Amino acid sequence: MREHIDNNARIGTKAVWGGEKDFRVFGATQVPVVLSVAYDYSDVDEWQEVALGNKPGYTYNRMSNPTVRAMEEKVRLLEEAEEAIAFSSGMAAISSALYTFLRPGDRVVSVKDTYGGTNKIFTEFLPQIHVETVLCNTGDHEEIEREIAKGCNVLYLESPTNPTLKITDIERLAKAAKAVGALVMVDNTFATPINQNPLKLGVDLVIHSATKFLSGHADVLGGVVCGSAALMEKVYHYREIHGANLDPWAAYLILRGMKTLKLRVRQQAQSAMEIARFLQKHPLVESVNYPGLETHPHHDIAKKQMNGFGGILSVVLKGEMETIKLLLPRLQYANRAGNLGAVETIYGPARTTSHVECTLEERRALGISEGLLRISVGIEDTEDLIADLSQALAYVESQMPLSIHNL
Ligand code: PLP
Numbered sequence: 477m478r479e480h481i482d483n484n485a486r487i488g489t490k491a492v493w494g495g496e497k498d499f500r501v502f503g504a505t506q507v508p509v510v511l512s513v514a515y516d517y518s519d520v521d522e523w524q525e526v527a528l529g530n531k532p533g534y535t536y537n538r539m540s541n542p543t544v545r546a547m548e549e550k551v552r553l554l555e556e557a558e559e560a561i562a563f564s565s566g567m568a569a570i571s572s573a574l575y576t577f578l579r580p581g582d583r584v585v586s587v588k589d590t591y592g593g594t595n596k597i598f599t600e601f602l603p604q605i606h607v608e609t610v611l612c613n614t615g616d617h618e619e620i621e622r623e624i625a626k627g628c629n630v631l632y633l634e635s636p637t638n639p640t641l642k643i644t645d646i647e648r649l650a651k652a653a654k655a656v657g658a659l660v661m662v663d664n665t666f667a668t669p670i671n672q673n674p675l676k677l678g679v680d681l682v683i684h685s686a687t688k689f690l691s692g693h694a695d696v697l698g699g700v701v702c703g704s705a706a707l708m709e710k711v712y713h714y715r716e717i718h719g720a721n722l723d724p725w726a727a728y729l730i731l732r733g734m735k736t737l738k739l740r741v742r743q744q745a746q747s748a749m750e751i752a753r754f755l756q757k758h759p760l761v762e763s764v765n766y767p768g769l770e771t772h773p774h775h776d777i778a779k780k781q782m783n784g785f786g787g788i789l790s791v792v793l794k795g796e797m798e799t800i801k802l803l804l805p806r807l808q809y810a811n812r813a814g815n816l817g818a819v820e821t822i823y824g825p826a827r828t829t830s831h832v833e834c835t836l837e838e839r840r841a842l843g844i845s846e847g848l849l850r851i852s853v854g855i856e857d858t859e860d861l862i863a864d865l866s867q868a869l870a871y872v873e874s875q876m877p878l879s880i881h882n883l
Contacts, residue, residue, distance in 0.1 A: 491737045495547070495552070496550070513537050515535055547722070548562050566686065571597055581607075583607070583628055585632070587613070587620070589637035592638075595831075665685045665817070667786055668741050671784040686698035690737065741787060749785065752764050760872060763792045766790075787852060797846050803869065814829040825850070
């Protein structure tokens with residue numbers, strides 16, 4: 477089934493209307509949550525045709541489900557992909573995309589700063605199936621190109637990265653990967669389709685943790701992979717057999733959340749920019765990572781490939797964990813949690829969130845300071861968020877020896 481939405485509709489309109497019409501029943505204005513595990517066929521021939529994929533329809537929820545399909549359609553339209561397939565989590569989407577295409581003896585080129593779970597797939601699980609993974613310094617495009625040229629089956633990128641907000645030039649690296657026949661995958665979770673469309677930059681597969689901005693309300697896990705029909709047929713087959721399906725309730729929550737994606741992302745990015753500028757001037761702050769800042773080492777690349785800089789920033793605080801431990805309990809408009817991309821502002825140190833799976837030495841090797849605090853900006857009023865941070869930082873200053881300010 478395909479969408480009736482006008483091809484020229486803009487992204488905010490697609491987020492509201494996209495993917496829904498074919499799935500409504502009884503004149504309902506919202507997509508139903510179809511919980512039935514299986515589907516009834518009195519005509520055995522028709523049943524077989526649907527089961528073999530020769531005719532559209534549903535047979536069993538591990539293969540497909542109408543609510544999940546509606547959610548997949550909405551993401552597909554936002555990413556301007558031929559096909560989108562949903563998974564039970566972002567990690568299920570990432571691992572399924574990788575395992576669908578990788579074989580023993582293959583070589584993956586990626587960067588050091590991917591999400592901690594992804595990093596574990598590269599360092600712990602892919603070696604078990606004799607897939608070599610080379611993790612390059614994230615901002616070093618020449619190094620990544622050199623490694624690609626040595627032989628590469630999959631180039632895997634994340635931009636901006638979690639939690640260091642580093643940027644890679646997706647178009648440049650996708651070109652290098654295509655030259656050696658590699659498949660290019662990009663985790664677009666931080667940017668969202670509002671701010672970045674990697675398929676337009678030459679990428680083959682775009683991956684999202686829908687747990688984050690797509691759903692937007694921190695109440696559901698999900699993931700999605702988008703790409704060409706030919707590639708996605710393989711990803712679909714992997715999912716139907718391995719079974720990391722998205723639950724229909726979860727699909728509904730993501731579908732509903734996505735309707736406000738553009739409004740949320742716009743507000744979050746505006747506040748993130750102001751908070752980044754505020755923090756840059758604060759004496760307790762060592763550095764601020766936000767691609768919207770002119771001081772960001774790859775601000776120019778971000779400007780070229782993104783429509784906005786997103787709702788996440790991270791800050792390295794003087795005094796490291798001691799400062800973070802004093803700061804976090806003082807914040808009023810804050811969840812101190814391991815999630816991001818929600819309507820509420822969320823603070824999380826790398827040590828307990830994105831890189832909790834890593835040892836201290838591994839985090840150090842990845843260049844992740846113990847004083848690094850990720851801020852996922854919510855949709856609250858910007859002034860309130862800055863006032864909140866300001867009072868909490870003032871409290872920390874009052875509690876710390878003067879020497880910390882001179883660090
Ligand atoms: N990709 C990025 C960039 C993430 O930040 C996360 C989780 O924080 C994931 C993937 C994994 O997503 P999930 O928690 O939905 O499995």
